[in-house]
Amino acid sequence: MAKTVIPFGPQHPVLPEPIHLSLTVEDEIVTEAIPALGYVHRGLEKLCDIRDIHHMIQIVERVCGICSKIHAMCYCQGIEEMMGVEVPDRAQYLRVIWSELHRVHSHLLWLGLFADAFGFESLFYQFWRIRERVMDINEATTGNRVIVSVNVIGGVRRDLTPDQIRWILSELDIVERETRELESTILDDYTVRKRTVGKGMLTRDQALALGAVGPTLRGSGVKEDARQLGYAAFKDLDFEPIVEQDGDSYARNRVRFRETLQSINLVRQALRKLPEGEIATKVKGFPEGEHTSRVEQPRGELFYYFKADGTKHLDRLRIRTPTFANIPPLAAMLPGIELADVPVVVLSIDPCISCTER
Amino acid sequence: MAAFLETTEITQDTLKEEIHRLIDAGYRLETMTCVDLDENNVDLLYHFTKDLQLVHLRMKQPKAENAPSISDVVFAAFLVENEIQDQFGLCFEGLVLNFSNFLYLEEEVATTPFCKYGITRKES
Numbered sequence: 001m002a003k004t005v006i007p008f009g010p011q012h013p014v015l016p017e018p019i020h021l022s023l024t025v026e027d028e029i030v031t032e033a034i035p036a037l038g039y040v041h042r043g044l045e046k047l048c049d050i051r052d053i054h055h056m057i058q059i060v061e062r063v064c065g066i067c068s069k070i071h072a073m074c075y076c077q078g079i080e081e082m083m084g085v086e087v088p089d090r091a092q093y094l095r096v097i098w099s100e101l102h103r104v105h106s107h108l109l110w111l112g113l114f115a116d117a118f119g120f121e122s123l124f125y126q127f128w129r130i131r132e133r134v135m136d137i138n139e140a141t142t143g144n145r146v147i148v149s150v151n152v153i154g155g156v157r158r159d160l161t162p163d164q165i166r167w168i169l170s171e172l173d174i175v176e177r178e179t180r181e182l183e184s185t186i187l188d189d190y191t192v193r194k195r196t197v198g199k200g201m202l203t204r205d206q207a208l209a210l211g212a213v214g215p216t217l218r219g220s221g222v223k224e225d226a227r228q229l230g231y232a233a234f235k236d237l238d239f240e241p242i243v244e245q246d247g248d249s250y251a252r253n254r255v256r257f258r259e260t261l262q263s264i265n266l267v268r269q270a271l272r273k274l275p276e277g278e279i280a281t282k283v284k285g286f287p288e289g290e291h292t293s294r295v296e297q298p299r300g301e302l303f304y305y306f307k308a309d310g311t312k313h314l315d316r317l318r319i320r321t322p323t324f325a326n327i328p329p330l331a332a333m334l335p336g337i338e339l340a341d342v343p344v345v346v347l348s349i350d351p352c353i354s355c356t357e358r
Numbered sequence: 359m360a361a362f363l364e365t366t367e368i369t370q371d372t373l374k375e376e377i378h379r380l381i382d383a384g385y386r387l388e389t390m391t392c393v394d395l396d397e398n399n400v401d402l403l404y405h406f407t408k409d410l411q412l413v414h415l416r417m418k419q420p421k422a423e424n425a426p427s428i429s430d431v432v433f434a435a436f437l438v439e440n441e442i443q444d445q446f447g448l449c450f451e452g453l454v455l456n457f458s459n460f461l462y463l464e465e466e467v468a469t470t471p472f473c474k475y476g477i478t479r480k481e482s
Contacts, residue, residue, distance in 0.1 A: 034455070038462040046472055082361040211387050211434035229410055289361035292405070292412060303405070305391045306361075320389035320438075328434040357462060 003031070008342060010039050015343055016113075017353040025339055033334035035327055041357040045317050052312040053079055053286060057151060063319060064355040065146045066109065067297045069095075069102045071319075072151035077231060078293030078304050079153050083285065088278040091155035092233040096270045097168075098142070098150055099232070099295075100263040104175065105134040106298035107260040110350045111186060114253060117347045118195040123185055130178045133171050140164065155280025165271050176264050179257075186257055196250035200333040200345030203247050212329040213322045214300020215259065216349050219252035221245040226296035237269045249348035256350070259298075286312050297322050299350045321355035365403065365416040370426055376415055377428050380406045387432045388412060392442045394474050398422070400446055424451040437461075445472035 004025045010018040018039035024032035047059050060075045061068040073095050080087055112127035135145040142148035142158055150156045160168070186192060202212065207220035217224060218241055225241035227234045242258045244251035288310040295302050300322030307316040326349045333345055368376050385406040393401040395418075402425060404415040419425050427450040429436040439450045440461040447470035450456075463471075 036457075036461075038460070038464075041462040043471060049474075208386050209433070211432075224410060226410065287361065290363035291361040292363065292414075294410075294412075303388055305403070305405070307393055308361075310360075316391070316393045318389075318391040324437065325389070325434070327437055 017351050019353045028339050030334050030337055033331050037357055040354045044358045048314040048317040061147050063358050064352055066106045068147040070099045070295055070297045074293050074295040074302050074304050076151045076153050078291055078306050079287050082287035082291045085154050085283055087155050089275045090277045091279045093270045093274045094156045096233045097267050100266045101134055103263040103298045104260055105131050107256045114347055117344045126182055130175055133175050137168055154283040159279050172264050195344050198248050199341045200249045200348050201247055202329055202333050206332055210329040211325050213325045215252050215255040216326050218243045219255045220247035226294050226301045249345055252348045286310055319358055323352045323356045365414040368415050368417050373426055377431050384408050387434050390438045392446045424449045427452040429454040446470055
């Protein structure tokens with residue numbers, strides 16, 4: 001059978017991410033997939049040479065808009081641990097609240113895009129309509145819808161009033177009810193199953209060997225989630241990672257759907273347990289030494305490495321984002337599938353290429 | 359107060375042996391970090407994880423010499439090794455998928471953007 005090499009991306013109607021894949025195809029079946037990057041590299045890590053440790057918060061928030069709050073939390077947490085800063089309990093809870101709201105809107109965004117990838121336009125609109133309520137909460141409580149910029153080294157810069165807490169709880173009830181109304185469609189519909197079950201297989205052993213993270217890892221039966229580390233206020237909340245066993249696009253879809261509801265529950269728990277007190281500690285001086293910091297983003301585990309020499313600039317900042325870790329697993333998922341399934345399988349890892357390239 | 363990262367010092371000779379030991383013990387590659395030290399050397403840090411616990415290996419690498427690639431043992435390393443090639447001008451020997459310094463960079467770029475102590479990029 002003759003081999004054909006088909007270029008997929010960097011622009012594709014259902015994939016708003018600038019990644020190029022060279023797909024070798026035999027008889028409509030993909031036999032090899034070689035990724036190519038480099039369309040949106042911004043050198044954000046390098047900016048630590050000219051921006052001080054406090055300005056770098058705004059830089060890391062721009063690694064990824066959708067996960068901006070969680071990037072900032074990972075960064076601040078690492079610097080705080082290096083400097084021995086004690087973050088007030090209320091700030092730790094507020095960090096959880098905003099980061100889980102980010103996970104809800106990220107997963108709802110992805111569920112919509114995923115539906116769009118297999119041509120289910122009305123489902124796409126439904127998920128994005130629900131997501132708007134979470135964006136409204138972000139806007140009302142932080143001043144911004146996407147890049148909320150609430151973290152500072154030592155805590156957070158905004159607080160929630162009792163009225164806002166009551167309003168968020170009532171909005172979350174609506175978000176949960178409306179999301180559950182779509183459950184049977186996104187999980188049981190014939191079209192969804194036809195396009196996702198058994199597509200883009202990643203076994204448990206492959207997921208571990210290739211370094212998969214997040215829903216891509218948990219969809220292959222591995223019970224691992226960085227929130228188990230108990231950072232911020234997660235140590236005080238009832239939390240168990242969501243795991244599915246089948247390792248296909250459908251399993252990754254199920255993980256994200258269930259995690260959306262789980263995150264709503266985590267926000268409720270954090271709001272109900274929210275302790276009184278300060279929201280930030282004053283920080284003096286600069287970090288020194290080497291350290292790492294990890295948190296769980298919607299797409300998976302985020303890793304920061306810091307090297308500092310006691311000046312206002314970091315010596316080295318290394319950011320390993322979840323999509324960076326999930327590209328080798330993606331290269332393993334694609335061989336063996338039909339060409340028509342490539343967009344759906346690529347989307348099943350929730351790719352964020354501007355994160356990957358930074 | 360200075361933070362301290364507990365690392366195991368390794369050399370080019372013991373790198374593969376250490377990687378195999380960690381893989382056999384159930385660890386998987388979290389990522390690698392390259393740190394510019396001075397005009398001649400970088401640190402290569404290998405971060406491995408198992409059940410959310412991290413271990414770190416540290417290898418001092420002369421910029422003028424090729425570094426051994428671990429992508430033949432840990433395929434997931436190919437992307438980060440290509441990234442380090444682009445950003446620091448290092449060359450990895452035995453890379454299973456080698457973008458030859460052009461993962462991110464264009465051909466006309468002759469510098470190593472992440473090096474404080476710049477070196478001219480060489481063919482890998």
